[in-house]
Structures are given as structure tokens and as C-alpha cells.
Amino acid sequence: MLSHGWRRFLLLVMAGAIAALSIAPLFVLPALFVSFPVWIWCLDGAERRGGWQTIFGPAFRIGFAFGLGYFTVSFHWLGAAFFVDGGIMLAIMPFAIVALAALIALFWGLASALAHLFWSGGAWRVVTLATFLSMAEWARGHVLSGFPFDLLGYALTPTTEMMQLASVIGIYGLTLLAALLAMTPALIWPADQRTVTRRLAPFFLGLLVLVGQMGFGYNRLSDTPVTPMKDIRIRLVQPLIYDHADWSKVDPAATIDRLLTLSQMQVNPDDKGLAAVTQLVWPESALPFFLSQYPEALARIARMLPDNVVLLTGAPRQDYRPGDAPSTEPPYNALLAINSDGEVFDSYDKSHLVPFGEFLPFQGFFAQLGIKQFVPGADGWAHGDARRRLMRLPNTPPFLALICYEILFSGDLGDTAQAQYLFNITNDAWFDGSIGPAQHAQHARVRAVEEGMSLIRAANSGVTMAVDPLGRVTGGLPVQQMDVLDVVPDERLSTTIFAKYRYWPLLIALLLGLGISVLASRRRKRGS
Template sequence: MTALAEFAMLSQGWRRALLMILAGAIAALAMPPLFFLPALFVGVSVLVWALDGAEREKGVFRRLIGPAFWIGFNFGLGYFAVSIHWVGAAFFVDGGWLLAAMPVAVLGLAAILSLFWAFGVSLAHFLWSDSWLRIFALAGFLALAEFARGHLFTGFPFNLFGYALTANPEMMQAASLVGIYGLSFAAIVVAATPALVWPAAERALVSRLLPLFVAVGLITLQLAWGHYRLGDITVEENPDMRVRMVQPVVAQDIKWQTFAREEIVNRLIDLSTMHTNPEDEGLDDVTHLIWPEAALPFFLSDEPQYIAQIARALPDHITLLTGAPREAYGSDGSIVPGQRPFNSILAFNSDGEVISSYDKTHLVPFGEYLPFQDFFERFGLSQFVHGSEGWAPGDARRLMNLPGTPAFLPLICYEILYSGRLGAPVADAQFILVLTNDAWFDYSIGPAQHFHHARLRAVEEGLSMIRVANSGISAIVDPLGRVTVQLREREIGAVKGSPSLPIGGTLFTQYRHMPFFALIVLGLVLGLLGVALQKRRQAKHL
């Protein structure tokens, strides 16, 4: 490790750039679903050593966009190129010339996200010192960059650093205290500790290894507290609600084809009503039937015969919750001309009537709407998710209050990723419902990542989550992040279960991101203290 540390500190130019890209790529192996935590220790330590050897430019601006900036940028480029490479799977759905654009799109997205880390690392270098406290400056600014990445320009909070510390339910429990951004701060501090051990200095071995022992101790404490919390909190299922979740696994390239509509509806109904085993009572013991995002890939007004077919299959006591596109209607009940449709969750009663709806508010750029649409359409570019002119965002988050149903917060797809931004109504929700369609990313690690990120929201909010996906993973997650029932990726079928009752407010629900910002302040104060201590030592030697 000493040789690696010295190489990182002394490297410059293209050697440093390649080293940082490699270090970032290695660090990405700690993200779900791999969770190879030692990789984060290696990657972040190399980042610290490179900053130890980074030149200090004169002038604030030149230093801001100086060597430390490019160290952070290249580290991020390697990290994001590996950790979100699965985004490229969407380009295979339509194929053709899009396949040629895939590498450019993936690397372009990685480069854009790397800018957040570039500025975070560059700012941290302003508080750099030879003290062990420098790793807190890095944690403070880099975690703040992660927060910015999750909020600015609609936000893209995939694979935040903190997810490396959530490999199992025991480790997940820390999210109930400080949220995923607080865990990101902790992950950077812990992963940077090997950089304080090497290169070997004229210190006793025990004192050199002390930071690493502390890091291992903190992770052990996290596991122990999580184990205690899992055993201490009693989770009870809601006895008045039993759902049947259907996972139809409809291929994305045929989903929106007109010829496939009949087959899709028949598959949904067959999976909903079939008996999976001799003890299965079908829909007789079910209160709610749930289908995934865009399960009905057509406007209801276009295919009334299918709605009648669905209504005939529903027993009187059943409420159907399904994803479907929804046209905009005016006060007179007519379709508003020129208004873009919504990506919605619709609630049907057994008569086939829509009794409630939720329209997705947080749309995916380039996926569900096209920024600068007029410009991009000149080159033949359009959004990936089909809609006549893209989708329109819904007005606001709100609870669904259906007859005989506990109030719940409906969300669609990646709306569940935004820690602390699920909307004010989440405080009054009894559970969270997420409908999604990850078929765009089949045969990649994307669906597993998406599901794991969603589980953390259940822990943060202390609420059960029902997640129904087109091709997986569909599951019920309890308020402690444990999976109670599940359909695996690309498993065609249906499964039953009940959401758990809320366990009460967590520290995160009471204070949201305040503990995280307190950690940021702590990191910056300790970074400043490290600079002050270095200056004091230098003054003594003069």
C-alpha cells in the first residue's frame, strides 16, 4: 500500500488521470448490488493520496479549477461510468442508430455528474492539510456535492456514497437517523481512513493503524445498533388490507404496440385471477389488486372494451390500482386539446370506474419529457417513454384516500429515490405505493439498484412500501427495510401480502436533513482546525 500511496501522490498528467479513473471505477464496486465495501476503502484512499500530492495554484479561481478539480472529475468519471453504466441498456430497446449513441450518452452523463464531485473535491483542497483532520474536509464538501447532485437540475441521486453502508437490514437502520446523505458523509470518512495509515511514517504501528481500527469499530457499531433496532421494534401487518401484486414481464419493445394490447390485458387478468397453489384463494381473500406502471399502455377512451373486460374479472370487493396514461380533461369532461397526457396511477372499482388518480410529478429528463424540445427534435431526438408529445407533470404530491383503504402515498418509478423529498403528505401516509417499469434496463444491474434505493426510503420514513414492477423486482418492504414477499427479476407471476402498519416517526422524519447539515458543519470545522494546526506547527519550525 505504501507504493500505491507514493505513486498516487507523485503521479501527474495522464498517469494521474488514468489512476483516478481507475480508483473511481474500483470504488463503484461498493455500490448495490455488489456491496464490495473494501473497494470503497481502496478508491477513496487513492483519492486522498492524490490530493496530498496535488499542486496548489495561485489565485482562487485557478485553484478552484486546478489540479484538485481534475482529480475529483476523473475520480467521478470512473465511478459513474461503472456504477450507472446500466443506463445504456435503454438504448437497446429501439436499437438502430441509438446503439451508436449509447457510449456517448453514458459517458456524457457520467461526465456531467462528475462535475459535482470535481467542485466538491476542489473546495475540500482549500482546507487541505497534513493533519488526519483533512479527511473530514473531504467528507464535508464531497457529501455536500452529493446533496447537490440529488437536488439541482431535477436531481439524479442514484448510487450516493452512503448506499455502500447499507448492504443488509442491520446496516440500513442508520438511515432512520441521518438519512442516506448523512450516511454518505460517514462512508467517505470511514473509507478514507487507510490513507492515514500509509505511507508509513515515523510513528508506532498501533498509532498508524488506529484510524483503521476506528473505522472498523464504527461499522461494527452500526451493525450492532441495527441488530438491536430490528429486534426491539415490533412490526405488525395491517389486518384489513391484503394485496395481490402482478408482475407481467412485458417486453419494452412491444409494450406500446397496438397489436399487443389484447395479449397484455389477457395476461394481466390471467395472472390476477389464477390460483398459484392449491391453498390460493385467487382474488377471494384480496382487498386490492395492483398492476405496475403503465400496465395498461393505452388511453382508456381508446379501448373501452378492455376496461369492460377488466371490470368483469374483478369481484365486488376489489379495488384495482394500476399504472396507465391519462388524458387531460376539462371541467366539462372533454379532453383538453393540445394538453400533454399524464403518466398516472388509476384506481378502479369493480364496476370499472376510475375513482381516483395520481399523476407523476417528477418526470425523467429525456425519458418522459424532452428539455429544449424544439432544438432536439430537429435532429430526430425524442423522449424514450412513449407519449404523444411527452408527458406532462402532475400538480402536486397527495395522498390517495380510497374507500376501505388506509391513506397512502402513491409514487411512480424513480420518484421514490429522493430522500426527504417524497412530499409533505408522506407524514400522514400509512404506507407508500410505488409502481414502476424497469423493463428498459432488463438484464442489467439497474433494477436491483433501483429496488435497493427504494428500500432505504421505507427505513427513513418508518413506513411500509408496496412496490410493483413490470419485470421486477416487485415486493412488500416493511418499515425496517425487510422484504416480506417478493417476485424476482423477470419472474412472471403474482404474489400476495399485506403492508405493515407504521412504526412511528424516526429521527429522520423529525429533523429531515438537519443532522446531515450538522455533519457538514462538523466536517468543515475539523478541516479548518487541521489547517490551523498545520500552520501552528510550521510557525514553530521557523
């Protein structure tokens, strides 16, 4: 509370770094209860200044420092992508990670500053900071295309039982709950006129809420039947194709050879191979070249596929002008549907691209600095049409096609009313050996719980898996292992509370939190 200057800044960075241990895959939940009270106590001692420094003053720097520590640790795995190119990229890697963390930490800095404007000094100040922090987390998941990785609410999803609450309040509702619970230890100290029992009560109430969350999840898992779909069987291929980093080194024939061999392998002696499946799935970047560069690929695919079996594969796609002239526009990162005649009869183009990964914001400015997007593809990728995410294949239920990190956007997946299951292809090989693929997979599981739909996920190097509508992994492949997995999606559940009401309950809770903050702040001013 009495710290200031660089010592306070360093203290908060360290506290934020500890808080980051609470998210996937570590899930050290006590780290939240240790770290977040530090933020509260520092705001208790923050100086109040007039003018523009009311917002961008000490309170802002307190939240920014905490966020800088949190996001530097939680996003450190992004540095694995720099090892792909090596050289000078490795030298700038630490600066790039800290710069990204600092950019995202601005949201937490602003939340801290706004909370300090309504600071009451009493127990309600926990509600104040939790409310503004939840608003900041929602904003970073939506503003400027959004970057909702490692939202605070994921700390409350370490087990399948705890994950079930997402079916009611979604990940942003869990974020508000996580913030409230994490800050309750701040009320234990410093001692004031309240008795020890009253000071301990909020903390133990928070622990009771966690027990209730576990109980709700246990009952939901026990009382909710899950039924496999009929007449559909999907084969997922995990091919470990690493040519995505440099298209100039791709051997299309060798790539197709690997994919065809894997697709037709026998999992066990009784396996009927492709004759027993309805869909064959190759992940994002499975074809790191344009099919026009190797037109025989479609013919070889057609010879492999039995009748009525559809191949769904990640591949770049270019529009063609009349006369078969290729477009000069950037290509699409696409999901192609190919039938047994070798015809590409449907496709979905990724609409939510990764900033700096798949497209370059303010391209003219950054290009002059020699900065380009990490993922190859001419001058970046073009944005697809999100309305086309719902795909309908012959003789199979409609599903939502989501490429890579599109699965992160809670409440914004597409036409969930008609879709029967979620379908996600990804290439996390950029981050092999880091915690990134595990985090990505955990986020995807929470989407299945929110929507009450199965998730079918094919990854280039992992995590390839099938998830039921309750978030349970029903089948999976080890990471960085070349293999195939045959899965059957489950029937979707009746509409979850979250799918029906989305974030209206959260909005009501945030408005209530704002009202409490205003009243508590006014009461403090009258008391002073």
C-alpha cells in the same frame, strides 16, 4: 502523490471504477478502503494555482476523474435501454453513458476543488474531503430535479442489519459516514512523526464503527415488533408487458387479456383469488395505451373486479377539455384507481420525471439534434402535482403513491405524517438483464427503513416485493417471471429519528466538518 497529467487522470478513473463495486448488488465494501485513499494522496500532491484555476485546476480534475470512473461503472446498466431501439442507438450507447457520468462527475470535481482550498495536509484533511463530497452528493440529488441513484451511502446497506442506521441519519448521513470510513486508510501512509499505532488508529476505529453499525441494526431488528395490518390484502401482478417501447405495436385487447388472466389466477388450491383481496395492483406501463383507444377495457375490468375491490394500475392519462375534446398538452404518467363499476375515481400523476427518460430538458435545442426522451408518450410527459401523492381508498389506510424512481428521493416522498405505507409501481423492463432493477429495489428498501413504513412494490418484470418497516423483504417474485403475489402491509412504526428530524443532524455534522476544515487549514498556514 507524485503522479500528474494523463497518468494521474487514468489512475483516478480506475480508482473510481473500483469504488463503484461497493454499491448494489455487489457490495464489495473493501473496494472503498482501497480506492478512496488514492483520491486523498493525489490531492496531497496537487499543484496550487491562482486565479480561476484555484477552483477548476488540478484538484478539480482529480475529483472529476475519480467520479468519472465511479459513475461510468455504477451507471453502465443504463445502456440496456439502448438495446430496445437497437440500430444507431447501440452505436451511441458508450458515448451517452460516459457523457452522463461526466456530467454527474462535475459535482465530485467541484467537491475536490473546494476541499483542496482548505487542505491541511494532516489527518483532518480526511474530514475536509468527506464533508465536501457529502455536500456534492446532496446537491446531485436535488439540483436540476436531482439524480440520486447510487449515492455513496448505499455501500453501507448490504445487509438488513447495516441498513437500520438509515432510520437515524438517512441515506445522506450514511454517505458522509461512508466517505469518512473509506478515507481512513490514507492516514496509514506516508509515514511521519506519528507512531505506527497512531497511524493505524483511525482505520481500526473505522472498522469499529462498522461493527457498531451492525450491532445497532441487530438490536433494532430484535427489539422492534412488526404487526400486519388488518382487513387489507393486496395482489401484485408482474405481467412482463414489453409493448411500452413502441405504442404503435400495442394490441390493447391482448394486453387486457393477459392482465385479466393473471389477476384471477390461483396461487394455490386454497386460494380464493380476487375474492380475498382488497386491492389489485398492475405496475407502471401495464396499460401502454390510452383507455380512450380501447374503451371496452373499463367494462372488462368492472366485470372482473368483485365488489369493494379496487384496481390500481399504471397507465397514461390525458386531461379532457369541456365537450370531451382531448387536451393538446402532454399526457401524464399516472396511477389510476378503478372500482368495480369500471369508474376511474382517483389518480396520481407522476411529478418527478426522469430527465431525458420522460421529459427533455431544453427540448427545443435537443430536438434540433434529433435527441428525444427514451420513454414514449407524445412529446414527453407532463409533471403532476406532488401534493396528490397521498391517496385514500375506501376501507383502506392512506398510502403514498410513488411511480418508478420517485422512491429514490430521501426525505422528499410527500405527506409521510398521514401515510401508513409506501406504494411504488415501476417498469424496469428497459433494463432487464442488468444490475439496474436490483439497485432500484435496494434504494426502495432503504426508504422503508428511513420512514418506518412498509413498502408495497409492483414491477413489470421485477423486482416485485413487499418490504416491512425494517427493510426486510417479506414476499417477492423472481425477476422476469410472469406471476402474482398476495401481500399484507405491516403497521407503520413509531416515528423514526430520521422521519422526525430529517437532515438537521447531517447539517450540523457538515457545519462541524467545515469548521474543522477551516481551523486545520489556518493552522497549516501558520505553521508554514
